[in-house]
Amino acid sequence: MSVSAAVEQAGNNTPLQILAPDGTVVNPELMPELSDEQLRDLMHKMVFTRVWDQRAISLNRQGRLGFYAPVAGQEASMIGSQSALAKEDFILPSYRDIPQMVWHGLPLYQAFLYSRGHIHGGQIPEDVNVLMPQIIIAAQCTQAAGVAMGFKLRNEKRVAITYFGDGATSQGDFYEGLNFAGVYKLPAIFVSQNNRYAISVPFEKQTAAESIAIKAVAAGIKGVQVDGMDVLAVYKATQEAKQRGINGEGPTLIEALTYRYGPHTMAGDDPTRYRTSEEQGEWEQRDPLIRFRKFLEGKGLWSEKDEEAVIEEAKQAVADAIKKADEYPKMKVSDLIDVMYETLPRGLEEQKAEYVEKESK
Amino acid sequence: MAQMTMVQAITDALRVELARDEKVLVFGEDVGVNGGVFRATDGLQKEFGEHRVFDTPLAESGIGGLAVGLSINGFRPVAEIQFFGFVFETFDAIASQAARMRYRSGGRYHSPITFRSPFGGGVKTPELHADSLEGLFLQTPGVKVVIPSNPYDAKGLLISSIRDNDPVIFLEHMKLYRSFRQEVPEGEYTIPLGKANVVREGTDVTIVTYGAMVHTSLKAAEEIEKMRGAKVEVIDLRTINPLDMDTVIESVKKTNRAIVVQEAQKSAGVAAEVMAQINERAILHLEAPVLRVTAPDTVYPFAQAEDIWLPDVQRVVDKLVQVLDF
Numbered sequence: 001m002s003v004s005a006a007v008e009q010a011g012n013n014t015p016l017q018i019l020a021p022d023g024t025v026v027n028p029e030l031m032p033e034l035s036d037e038q039l040r041d042l043m044h045k046m047v048f049t050r051v052w053d054q055r056a057i058s059l060n061r062q063g064r065l066g067f068y069a070p071v072a073g074q075e076a077s078m079i080g081s082q083s084a085l086a087k088e089d090f091i092l093p094s095y096r097d098i099p100q101m102v103w104h105g106l107p108l109y110q111a112f113l114y115s116r117g118h119i120h121g122g123q124i125p126e127d128v129n130v131l132m133p134q135i136i137i138a139a140q141c142t143q144a145a146g147v148a149m150g151f152k153l154r155n156e157k158r159v160a161i162t163y164f165g166d167g168a169t170s171q172g173d174f175y176e177g178l179n180f181a182g183v184y185k186l187p188a189i190f191v192s193q194n195n196r197y198a199i200s201v202p203f204e205k206q207t208a209a210e211s212i213a214i215k216a217v218a219a220g221i222k223g224v225q226v227d228g229m230d231v232l233a234v235y236k237a238t239q240e241a242k243q244r245g246i247n248g249e250g251p252t253l254i255e256a257l258t259y260r261y262g263p264h265t266m267a268g269d270d271p272t273r274y275r276t277s278e279e280q281g282e283w284e285q286r287d288p289l290i291r292f293r294k295f296l297e298g299k300g301l302w303s304e305k306d307e308e309a310v311i312e313e314a315k316q317a318v319a320d321a322i323k324k325a326d327e328y329p330k331m332k333v334s335d336l337i338d339v340m341y342e343t344l345p346r347g348l349e350e351q352k353a354e355y356v357e358k359e360s361k
Numbered sequence: 362m363a364q365m366t367m368v369q370a371i372t373d374a375l376r377v378e379l380a381r382d383e384k385v386l387v388f389g390e391d392v393g394v395n396g397g398v399f400r401a402t403d404g405l406q407k408e409f410g411e412h413r414v415f416d417t418p419l420a421e422s423g424i425g426g427l428a429v430g431l432s433i434n435g436f437r438p439v440a441e442i443q444f445f446g447f448v449f450e451t452f453d454a455i456a457s458q459a460a461r462m463r464y465r466s467g468g469r470y471h472s473p474i475t476f477r478s479p480f481g482g483g484v485k486t487p488e489l490h491a492d493s494l495e496g497l498f499l500q501t502p503g504v505k506v507v508i509p510s511n512p513y514d515a516k517g518l519l520i521s522s523i524r525d526n527d528p529v530i531f532l533e534h535m536k537l538y539r540s541f542r543q544e545v546p547e548g549e550y551t552i553p554l555g556k557a558n559v560v561r562e563g564t565d566v567t568i569v570t571y572g573a574m575v576h577t578s579l580k581a582a583e584e585i586e587k588m589r590g591a592k593v594e595v596i597d598l599r600t601i602n603p604l605d606m607d608t609v610i611e612s613v614k615k616t617n618r619a620i621v622v623q624e625a626q627k628s629a630g631v632a633a634e635v636m637a638q639i640n641e642r643a644i645l646h647l648e649a650p651v652l653r654v655t656a657p658d659t660v661y662p663f664a665q666a667e668d669i670w671l672p673d674v675q676r677v678v679d680k681l682v683q684v685l686d687f
Contacts, residue, residue: 066664067487095487117485117664135489136447137419167390167419171450198419200395206418267486274394331663333670340659351627351657359669 015225015257018232021286023294032084032236036301042083042231043296044310046075046289049099051314052108053262056115059322060266066116069096070262073229076288077193077256078163079103080234084242085161088129090147092140092162095133096193096260100163104130108321109328118331119339138168141177141190148186148251159245161189161238167198169212178219178253187245189238190253193228195260200274212255221251228256229286232295259283332359365545368538370512371401371477374519375439377549379409382437385523387414389424389441389477398443399479399538421447425454425476432472432528433462439523445480445532446489446661452497459528460503474529475522481534481573482624482671485664491535492661493572493623496630498530499602505529505554506602510575512543514599517552525554534573557605559612563594566618566684569609569635571598574622574672581677588678591685601631606638613639617648618684622677627655649687654680 020026034042053072059065071078074096082091082100091097091104098111105128114121114133122132134140144162151158168174169192181188192212196203209215216223222244226237234256241252261280263269271280296302337352338344344352365373378385387402387409393416396403406414417424421442428438442448448455459472482491498506507522507529509515515533522529560575561582568578575597582593594612598604613619619639621632632653639651654672662670 066485117487117667119663119666121663135487136450170418170420170423172420172422198390199398200391201393201416201419205416269398273396331665333657333659333662333666336662336666336670337657337659347628348658355657355669 015227016233016237017227017230018236019230019291019295021229021291023291023298025295030233030236032232032239034235039296039299040301040306042079042235043292043302045079045083045103046231046292047307047310048314048317049075049079050289051311052318055315055318057262057266064322065112067095067265067267068115069265070260071096071099073259073261073283073287074193074195075099076231076234076292077191077228077258080231081161081191081238081254081256084235084238085159088156088158089242090158090160091130092144092147092160093130093133094137094140094164094168095135096165097133097163101130101133104128106130108317109324112321112325113328116325118328119336120328120331138164138171138173138177140164141168141174142180144188144190145177145180145184145186148181148188148245149184151187152184157246159187159189159242161191163191163193165198166192166194166196166203166206166212167201168192169215170206175215175219178216178221178251181251182219182221185248185250188251189241189245190251191238192253192255193258194255195258197260197264197275199264199269202274213253216253219253221253223253223255225255225257228258229283229288229291231288231292334359362544362546364542365512366539366542367509367512367515367533368399368401370516370545371519371533372403372405373545374516374523375402375405376408378439378520378523379405379413381549384435384437385413385439386431386436387439387441388417388427390417390419390443392416392441397441399535401477401533402441421450422454425451426458428474428476429454429458429462429472432459432474433470437473437523439475439477442476442478444486444490445478445494446492448478448494451476455498455504455528455530456501460501463527464503471526472528473526475519475525475531476528477519477531477533479533479535479538481536482661482667483536483573485667486535488661488663491667493625493656495530495532495601496625499631499634503528504602505600506532507554507600508532508534508572509599510534510537510572510597512545514552514558514597516545517550518554518599520549521551521554524551529554532572536573552599555600555603555605557608558597558599559594559608560597561593561595563592563616565591565593565616566620566681567594567596567609567612567616568620568622568677568681569596569598570622571601571631572624574624577672577674578622578677580674581681584674584678585681589685591681593681598631604631604634604638606635606642609635609639610642613643614646617646619651620677620680620684621651621653622672623653623655624671625656626658627653628658630655649684652680652684
């Protein structure tokens with residue numbers, strides 16, 4: 001049974017799920033074909049990301065990181081979807097989607113430089129198919145349609161995938177992106193990570209619709225709601241969406257039901273003002289790492305030793321990346337002026353001279 | 362009287378107006394339960410109820426359109442744009458709709474909206490949060506633009522903005538939100554829109570400025586007086602659209618020298634307009650060309666470069682020396 005059939009059968013009310021919170025397989029017929037190595041890789045990425053997130057939060061508190069939007073709780077949504085892509089697929093992330101960028105090839109030290117407000121954080125390596133994180137909510141949705149149209153025009157078997165939150169679905173750009181992608185039958189995947197809060201505003205105040213997935217109906221495209229704490233379900237939904245895209249069957253909207261355990265960003269948000277610890281506790285029961293770990297352990301594919309090895313690897317990788325970020329040359333305003341235009345206008349040349357002098361002191 | 366930060370003075374002004382006029386509505390992203398990401402609306406939903414102070418869906422264009430609709434239907438919306446860098450999403454509602462409402466209807470309708478929004482550099486935000494975009498609204502006839510430099514002004518100007526019958530963009534510099542406290546009277550008082558404030562009197566050179574740059578300019582004025590005894594007059598514009606050129610011209614006629622200091626990029630902004638009008642109205646009183654201290658014409662920089670990108674005391678001092686020695 002395909003995902004779409006499963007969702008239709010469930011009347012759009014039961015999100016696609018493969019693993020129950022206790023790690024047992026509830027929908028074996030949906031199980032994606034993954035080798036043992038691939039399954040272990042999903043776990044590796046999730047554990048690594050969790051450790052990195054914890055380190056990033058503590059670095060931020062020490063004043064050593066800068067702007068950071070925590071990701072714990074959303075690992076399955078982020079990594080399950082990114083892992084279903086090929087390297088040539090193109091990611092348009094929001095500011096929380098740094099893990100997908102890194103797993104798609106952005107060096108970790110550049111992610112840290114982005115947080116620190118350094119231009120090199122945005123200088124994506126040539127062979128890495130991602131855009132810089134989007135700050136303007138949902139602006140990436142219409143752009144994803146453009147990237148996908150490019151693939152279609154060139155007959156490339158690639159997809160554009162974009163990430164945004166539940167709040168973003170209130171923006172005009174979200175609807176416009178879905179609509180354009182639907183009209184041109186584009187190979188685009190719209191992943192809404194519904195973590196239930198747009199900063200403080202709960203999903204119920206964001207829309208009167210019963211789900212985000214159902215918003216696909218009006219655009220005439222496929223909509224799928226998935227358990228965003230289940231890495232296999234997210235992988236499966238994304239894999240099918242990609243297949244539809246490159247088969248010329250058009251875009252897919254995936255709503256991944258998830259939760260951010262931490263604050264909106266590290267810049268002073270206090271979640272206790274707008275949600276309860278009971279609610280957070282309930283979501284932590286569905287934790288994507290615990291669930292997948294149990295599943296893998298049941299298959300003899302994961303052990304405490306494996307877990308410890310990844311934790312050590314991640315800590316070391318973060319330490320190395322921070323060191324590299326620390327050592328990266330300081331940014332100058334005169335360099336920033338150079339990247340305003342291909343050729344510097346005369347007026348800016350004069351302004352640059354002032355900064356060159358100032359910055360040479 | 363109470364000692365207040367600027368953000369507290371803003372909350373206080375909103376409270377005064379919500380209590381005084383039931384047509385006043387406060388809305389935006391996270392302004393309700395959360396009290397705003399800077400706590401500018403802290404406690405207001407609890408005090409005035411969810412029908413007066415409410416969270417909107419995450420849609421700046423929608424917030425703008427909602428405000429326009431409410432305004433032509435008898436309400437006095439105070440809409441928050443969470444960061445002014447997001448105003449491009451609301452631009453259509455402000456520039457194409459609210460600003461033209463009175464004109465298009467020949468006076469039949471008007472849009473008494475106050476768009477409140479944090480902006481301003483020096484606090485290491487991600488991109489599109491700190492940008493000084495006020496110049497865009499100098500080229501938007503039909504709106505007023507207010508930028509307070511301290512808690513006292515913020516309260517009086519915000520009350521005036523809310524009571525004004527035309528759309529007002531009220532910009533709150535993030536760095537000033539909690540940087541100092543000031544005596545702020547309880548209850549209501551107003552400061553007229555379109556009226557500048559001479560914050561330091563002097564006879565030798567005039568600095569025309571607004572927002573956070575008022576403080577930078579005052580420091581530069583002290584420094585140059587220490588350096589060489591020059592007496593600097595500092596004018597806080599308070600409102601940048603409309604500009605109070607009468608106060609500026611009066612000062613320039615006295616000092617015969619002027620510079621304009623703004624945080625925004627150089628071209629086609631407040632400084633350019635002030636310089637043009639001084640040229641039009643007082644050129645024969647000038648002993649030196651009017652110069653400006655501004656940011657360079659680039660995109661607002663990544664956080665690590667903002668301290669050097671933003672105008673600072675030294676650059677203001679250098680410019681003062683230049684006009685004094687001309």
